[in-house]
Amino acid sequence: MVYEIRIKGQVQGVGFRPFVYCLATEMQLSGYVNNTNEGVLIEIVASEKIKDFTESLLSKAPKLAKITELSTKQINRLPKYSEGFHIIKSQSGDKRNVLLSPDFGICEQCSNEIDNQKNHRFQYAFTTCTYCGPRYSIIKQLPYDREHTSMGVFEMCDDCRQEYQNVNDRRYFSQTNSCKKCGIKLTLFDNQKRQIADNDSAVIEQTIKAISEGKIVAVKGIGGYLLMCDATQPSTIETLRLRKHRPLKPFAVMYPSLVALEKQIEVRAEEREILTNEVAVIVLLSTNIQLSTAGLVGVMLPYTPLFQLICQKIDRPLIATSGNLSHSPIIYQDAKALDELSEIADFILVNNREIVVPQDDSVLRFTPKYNKKIVLRRSRGLAPTFILPSFFAQNNIIAMGAMLKSTFTITHENNVYVSQYLGDLEDFDSQENYKNTLSHLSNVLSFTPQTVLVDMHKAYSSTEMGRTIANEKQLKLAEIQHHKAHFAAVLAENNLLDSSEPILGVIWDGTGLGEDGQIWGGEFFSFRSNSIERVGHFEYFPNLMGDKMAREPRLSALAVCSSFFENLDFLKEKFSDLEWNIYQKHLKQAKMLQNSSVGRLFDAMASLLGIADKVSYEGEAAINIESIAQAYLNENGIPNEIYEIVILPQNTLSIQHLLQGVSNDLNQNVNIGKIALKFHLTMIESVNMIANKLNISKIAFSGGVWQNALLVDLVIERLSNFELYFHQQLSPNDECISFGQVAFFELINRNKS
Amino acid sequence: LGHGSGGVLTNKLLESGVFDLLKNPILDEHHDGAIFELDGKLAFSTDSYVISPVFFPGGNIGELAINGTVNDLAMCGAIPKYLSLSFILEEGLTMTEFWEILLSIKAAAEKSGIFIVTGDTKVVERGKGDKIFINTSGVGQLHPKAAISAKRVQVGDKVIVSGNIATHGIAIMSVREGLDFETSIESDTINLNHTVEALLDTFGNDIHLFRDPTRGGVATVLNEIARDTKLGINIQQKDIPVIEEVYGACELLGLDPLYVANEGVFMAIVSAEIADDCLKKLQTFENGQNAAIIGEVVSEHPRQVVLQSRIGGKRVINMLVGEQLPRIC
Ligand SMILES: [Fe+3]
Ligand SMILES: [Mg+2]
Ligand SMILES: [Zn+2]
Ligand SMILES: [Zn+2]
Structure with a gap:
């Protein structure tokens, strides 16, 4: 009997065909496998073995493969091959249904090969195999074949071609396969576009020398250029900050190895797993080493052979930050790097493999107590x-x-x-x-x-x-x-769109335009039978000075307090007389835009506690207030009182009562870490009260505020009698909005039909 | 007006002073309208002036009303000739205030060389106006060498601003907001017609477009040009002339100077070949000393205005969409 098996999902460029080949050969079945625009197609001649075969396809698939659909159908024609099993060349069709594979970090075997003097890829900076290397960043067309990628221009040498054609080789049909003889070339330039070296080993040697001497080098990686320099030389970091116009925002650090990292920073199992797996992301670790900010540092391990070669030799942590100017995206084109990164970097390390899709490094963190994963930036390796x-x-x-x-x-x-x-x-x-x-x-x-x-x-x-x-x-x-998009996103990610039970959405973020024309950001929604309803929110306070408010937490403090306090003199010292007069005047205007944002409420708290009046990067105030609350918690445990919570009509959470409590504590010189922690706890308790009042037992969380790991831990701890749902693959911040729009639209359509 | 009420005083006032002060041979005719001769192609423009406060550092509504229409004519490439002038006065405006406004009107008209040839005054009850509203309409003769049209703007053209931007808007706001700056910022309201005429004399049709970036500021004008020409515009933050105090005030108020209103400033889009000479010429005029080339017309990013930031990176300068709602999440 002849069967046709169609497999969809992430099945191309991950060693799937050789896997099928080996499986079929082992089971002595004949037929063929090929890549199509829809995924993988297998034709196989089998009888009773077909069940075994398909089961093994699912259970033994390569670890990078992700199968979303497998269909088997018996066909009534003669098999194409009645003897032996074959891998045949890809066919193009009209449909493009295959899932694109993301870029993978270097695998262990490749990593060992470049360290091995006897291997012919010793020190080859672009060593890859079917288990690792770039994919999404180099793809120009489907199906994923070499000529459809930026590898197309590199002709394989005889050795590489042999590997490529040998079904028992790890590089069988590895589209990124190359070696020193036939592969990608490195060139080092100075910041005047003068070529310094173009022999691979000389380039790496000079790069290492430059970094060791405290120079900044822009290195072309997978998703774009990274600015790299010695993280142990403060003057170099200072120079980088100055040239990049980035006074305070923390930089990510690349450690030469897990061993080196663990010597300095404690790494938990979940963190270790994700640092070393194929996704190769940046993980925010809790630490107080010198490079940390607010008790955190973003670390990664060398995820390409080139980074490995540079880092291991220097054997010190390196700053590795996206090569861009201020708010611009990561630079990925060589000409642009030579033109623009020369303002920041002393040297530019170019290679002649084109990046088609630029991407930043992805960033994740785990909550300190319950190890809940929070995606902060979903990019290379995940998208x-x-x-x-x-x-x-x-x-x-x-x-x-x-x-x-x-x-x-x-x-x-x-x-x-x-x-x-x-x-x-x-x-x-x-x-x-x-x-x-x-x-x-x-x-x-x-x-x-x-x-x-x-x-x-x-x-x-x-x-x-x-x-x-x-x-x-x-x-x-x-x-x-x-915010409805935020909520729909977290619902859909948790497979809850069909839920028959009501779900409470706690959507807290900076700002978003609300349906009443005001600025929302501290919202409670209920989801039931395909529809999302706003059921409560934080009390409105004025939105002062537009986007400036988000950059200056003191404006949030002023706006919040002005609504609820008569005497604002205690805030006066945060402003010049001129500023004070103007902002007072603005606040007296009748038609102020109103705001219910919890993000701004956190800002206001940060300012009231004297942590941040102006910020130099987005999220600075939030990170710092989380950090002092966490530090207090670690030292002293949970305090036994929180601030008063008053629910006004329409489930409006009073800010006045909260502020009164904070203000009393401030007057009594209560430790600011304790106030910050009590504030966090009060926020969580308010969720508890709203959920109980509405009699809802499932709660989903979205919005940028939920990047706060302490807040997430406290939810898990204090709301344990509810079913709790968080984002999983997506970030709770606005990165999830596009998907949430799709999910919400789906709800609209369901309501229509 | 402080001591009068109703229409009786109005007529008296009219006869006994208002237009006497502004007299010229045509106005003296006391017709229902003005009669004059003009040849060739004409430009015609009208505008109403409503501003609070009526008196602001560096000027008042009177000269604004003259300069506004004079400048609108100049921006068409015309030489302003004749003007109509109408007042709507609210009871309660004092005679002293009105007189001061009239004097500035007279001075502004003389300075620009335009003749006020017809006029009207109405008084409304207290609460039905805001002290004083002025309407002016003007006629001008097209400069023989002028060929001003968005259609003539082409890739490579340079964008010139004639002076420091945002000064007027901040001067107005400083009074409204009670900003007490160390050195006071004054409005730069002025007639631009002589400068424009001189530029047209010298550079003729190499000047492709004039615009005065009044309400909505430089950003709005540039966006309109990009939209109308279907071309892109690049501007350099470092080249945009802004007085330091004005810049500081914008910071304070969370405003972008590119969106703040101007009065004594115009923008010119000129062919690249003459741009430098045009700038030099412009700088010889009192109101052009701070002129600068701030950018150019490009074929990339059609319909978009892009600012090259001082610290690197480029920002898209959008048309303002209604009220400025915060966008940062
Ligand atoms: Fe949001
Ligand atoms: Mg006008
Ligand atoms: Zn590998
Ligand atoms: Zn090779």
Whole structure:
């Protein structure tokens, strides 16, 4: 009997065909396997063994493979091969249904090979195999074949070709296969575009020397250029801060090895696992080493052979931060790097493999007590794959996402793609990058949109772009409220869209435009029978001075206090007389925009506690207030009192009572760490009260505030009698908005039908 | 007006002073309208002036009303000739205040060389106006060498601003907000027609467009040009002239100087070949001393205005969409 097996999912470029080949050969079955635009197609001649075979396909698949669908069907024709098993060349069709593979960090075997003097890839900076190396960042077209990637221009030498054709080799059909003889070349330039070295070993030697001497080198990695320098030389870091116009925002650190890292910082099992697996992300670790900020430092391990060669030799932690200027996206083109990164870096290490899709490093953290994973930035290694087998939405949707942490989501052939983090769209290059990534992914997948989803906020660049697309192509356009999108995202990620029980959504973030024209951000929603209703929120306070408010927590403090206190003199010292007079005048205006943002409430607290009046980067105040509360908790445990919670009509949470409590504590010189912790606890208790009042037993959390690990730990601890749902693959911040727009739109459609 | 009420005083006032002060041969005719001769292509423009406060550092509503229309004509490439002037006065405006406004009107008209040839005054009850509203309409003769049109803007053209930007808007706001700056910021309201005429004399049709970035500021004008021409515009933050105090005030108020209103400033889009000469010429005028080339017209990013930031990175300068709602999450 002849069977046709079709497999969908992340099955290309992960050693799937050789795996099928080996399995079939082992079981003495004949037939063939090939890559198609839809995934993998197997034709096999089998009888009773077919069940065994398909089961093994699922259970023994290579670790990088992710199967979303496997269908077996008996066919009534003669087999193409009745003897032996064959891997045949890919076929192109119209449908592009295969899931794109993300980029993978270097595998253990490749890592050993480049250290092994006897191996012919000794010190080869682009060593890869089917288990590792770039994928999404180099793909130009589907199916994933060498000529469809930036590797297409490199002709394999005889040795490499032999590996490539040997089914028993780890590099069988490895599209990124190359070696010193036939592969990618390194060139080192100084910041005047003068070539310093172009012999690979000389380049690496000089790079190591430069970094050791305290110089900054821009190194082309997988998703773009990283700025690297010695993390143990404070003057070098100072120079980097100055040149990058980044006074305080922490830098990520690359340790030469796990061993070296663990000598300095305690690493927990979950963290170790994710630092060393194929995703190779940045993990925020709790520590007080000199490089840390607010008790945290972002670390990663060398995830490419090149980084390994550089780091191991220097044997000290290196700063490794995205090569970009201020808010712009990571630079990935060589010419641009030579032009622009020369303002920051002393040297630029170029290689001649083109990056097609630029990506930043992904960033994760784990909550200190319950090890709950929080995605802070989903990018290289994680995007664009978004496997959510239970989630179905209409096909051919583009959801444009938010503004400051932009992503887009497209639905295509029953797959969902959530783009990598695409940055702040006020920045021109980020906008271009967003547009390019969208059109690239659309081309690769042959995607044509029918529906465009945008935020309600008309001044979001993503909204404007979405409107333009909808106008030009005459597509259906729908506006979706920001926080409803947040909620829908976390619901869908947890497979809750079909839930028959009501779910409370606790959506806390910075700002989003609300349906009443005010600024929302401290919202409670209920989800029942396909619909999302706003059921409560934090008490409104004035939105002062537009976006300036988000940059100056003291403005939040002033705005919050002005609504509820007569005498504001205690805030006066935070302002010049001139500022004070102006802001007072503004606050007296009748038509102030109102705001219910918990993000701004955290800002206000940070300012009241004297931690931050102005911030130099987004999230600075929030990180610092979390940090002092966590530190207090670690020292003293949970205090036995919290602030008074008063629920006003329409489930409006009083801020006045909270502030009164904080103010009393401040007057009595209570430790600010304790106040910060009591504030966190009060916030959690308010969720408890609202959930009880509404008699809802399931709670889902989304919004940027939930990047706060302490808050998440406290939820898990204090709300243990509820069923709790958090984001899993996506970030709770605005990166999840595009997917949430899709999920919310799905709810709208369900309601219609 | 402080001591009068109703229409009786109005007529008296009219006869006994208002337009006497502004007299010229055509106005003296006392017709229902003005009669004059003009040849060739004409430009015609109208604007109403409503501003609070009426008196602000560096000027008042009167000269604003003259300069505004004079400048609108100049921006068309015309030489302003004749002007109509109408007042709507609210009871309660004092005679002293009104007189001061009239004097500035007279001075501004003389300075620009435009003749006020017809006018009207109405008084409304207290509460039905805001002290004083002025409408002016003007006619001008097109400069023989002028060829001003968005259609003529092309890739490579340079963008010139004639002076420090945002000064007027901040001067107004400083009074409204009670900003007490160390050195007071004064409005730069002034007639631009002589400068414009001289530029047209010298550079003729190499000047492709004039615009005065009044309400909505430089950003709005640039966006309109980008939209109308379907071309892109790049500007350099480091080249945009802004007085330090104005910059500080913008910081304080969370404003971007590019969106703040101007009065005594115009923008010119000129062909690249003459841009430097045009700038030099402009700088010889009193109101052009701080002129600068701030950017150029490009083929990339059609319809978009992009600012090269001082610290690296580029920012998209959007058209303001209604009220500025915060976007940072
Ligand atoms: Fe948000
Ligand atoms: Mg006008
Ligand atoms: Zn490998
Ligand atoms: Zn080779």
